[in-house]
Amino acid sequence: xxxxxxxxxxxSVLEQEFRLIRRMKESPRGTVDLIIHxxxxxxxxxxxxxxxxxxxxxxxxxxxxxxxxxxEVASQGERNLVLEEYIxxxxxxxxxxxxxFPPERVRDITTQVCKALWVLHSxxxxxxxxKPENIILRGNEAVLIDFxxxxxxxxxxxxDTQILGTTGFAAPEQYGLSQTDQRTDIYAVGILMNIMLxxxxxxxxxxKGRLGRVVARCTQVAPNKxxxxxxxLMEAL
Numbered sequence: 001x002x003x004x005x006x007x008x009x010x011x012s013v014l015e016q017e018f019r020l021i022r023r024m025k026e027s028p029r030g031t032v033d034l035i036i037h038x039x040x041x042x043x044x045x046x047x048x049x050x051x052x053x054x055x056x057x058x059x060x061x062x063x064x065x066x067x068x069x070x071x072e073v074a075s076q077g078e079r080n081l082v083l084e085e086y087i088x089x090x091x092x093x094x095x096x097x098x099x100x101f102p103p104e105r106v107r108d109i110t111t112q113v114c115k116a117l118w119v120l121h122s123x124x125x126x127x128x129x130x131k132p133e134n135i136i137l138r139g140n141e142a143v144l145i146d147f148x149x150x151x152x153x154x155x156x157x158x159x160d161t162q163i164l165g166t167t168g169f170a171a172p173e174q175y176g177l178s179q180t181d182q183r184t185d186i187y188a189v190g191i192l193m194n195i196m197l198x199x200x201x202x203x204x205x206x207x208k209g210r211l212g213r214v215v216a217r218c219t220q221v222a223p224n225k226x227x228x229x230x231x232x233l234m235e236a237l
Contacts, residue, residue: 007076014046014081029148034086044071047082047148055125055150056082062123066116066143087143092196093132101196103211107237109135110193112142114230114237117189121182121230124152128180130188131169132195153181168201172221183223186233190218190226211237 018035021043025032030049036042045068047056059070069085092109101109113135120127129149136143171187173180194200194215197207202219206212214236220226227233 005074005076007074007079007081010072010074010081010083014083018044018046030080032146043086045084045086047080047084049080049082049148050078051080051148052151053080053082054152055120055123055147056080058123058125058152059147062119064116064119065141066112067119068143068145087136087138087145089136089138089141089143091133092135092137092142092192095137096132096196096199100199103197103209106193106196106211108140109137109142109196110189111234111237113144113189113192114234116142116144117182117185117230120147120150121185125150126153126180126182127185127188128174129166129169130185130192131166132192135192151180153179171223173223178223181223182229183226186218186226186230187220187223189230189233190215193218 014035018037021034021036023031024034024045029051030047033046033048035044035046037044053073053075056070056073059067060073063069068087070082071085072081072083074081113130117127127144127147127150129146130144134144134146136145169188169191171180171184173184191201193211194202194207197211198205202215207215214233218226218233227236
């Protein structure tokens with residue numbers, strides 16, 4: 001009996017049993033679709049991208065309220081299919097249009113993002129693309145999404161194999177200066193905090209007070225001058 005590769009099997013199941021609601025995102029690396037299982041009415045997110053799915057494979061074994069549940073992962077060469085929980089809510093990017101958040105709300109959201117990052121960092125992964133578009137507020141819950149740019153840290157490496165990230169949020173080392181690690185995500189969290197507080201990048205307007213000092217440490221150019229991990233950042237908050 002012929003053995004069907006899991007990638008081919010999963011693609012066939014998705015085509016036969018699910019229906020496309022809408023395309024949520026499209027880029028040179030792949031697509032993100034919102035799909036529905038008509039028999040149950042349940043909605044899911046389907047990611048179809050080229051690259052490395054190692055972080056998604058690890059996420060199959062983790063559960064955290066601040067991360068979407070990864071349900072299925074299948075790869076064929078550089079092509080990957082990821083089926084994950086659909087998080088219903090508004091992106092932080094949408095909520096921040098023309099608005100800022102009070103300090104207590106910023107502390108709460110940042111702490112929840114740090115909890116999500118703690119799970120990723122504990123498994124040896126770096127998100128590399130923490131930004132408002134990748135955070136969904138589900139009621140009072142902040143959920144960090146999109147791990148297409150994420151990678152596993154290589155203790156023997158001296159640089160990333162692929163330069164990925166978003167201008168304005170990407171730490172200096174993401175431009176090929178050195179290998180990214182958990183402090184890379186801390187840099188992006190600092191930018192995120194400042195935008196929630198002031199609506200501006202810290203290079204244009206640094207937040208005032210204690211949270212401004214936290215932002216300043218997060219966004220140091222040299223990684224060894226930032227908080228060493230998200231637990232220390234949460235303590236500072």
